[in-house]
Amino acid sequence: MPSFQITPPVDCVVGDVAALATHMRHCARSRGAMFGVRNALQVGGTVAASRIVTVACLGLGVAFAVFAMA
Numbered sequence: 001m002p003s004f005q006i007t008p009p010v011d012c013v014v015g016d017v018a019a020l021a022t023h024m025r026h027c028a029r030s031r032g033a034m035f036g037v038r039n040a041l042q043v044g045g046t047v048a049a050s051r052i053v054t055v056a057c058l059g060l061g062v063a064f065a066v067f068a069m070a
Helices: 014-029 035-069
Strands: none
């Protein structure tokens, strides 16, 4: 008894193709000579951004508390 598998049609959106192209360019560029430096800068930026957001949220909370007591 043959088994037939029905596959859904491919839904290729322009945004998906653009995202894939961007990803492929990023991967190709990452193999360059300065990959280590770029990676370190990216990690440093991510760590700094998370700290900035945390400090901003804490500062906003303290400001609200001070204004609530006044």
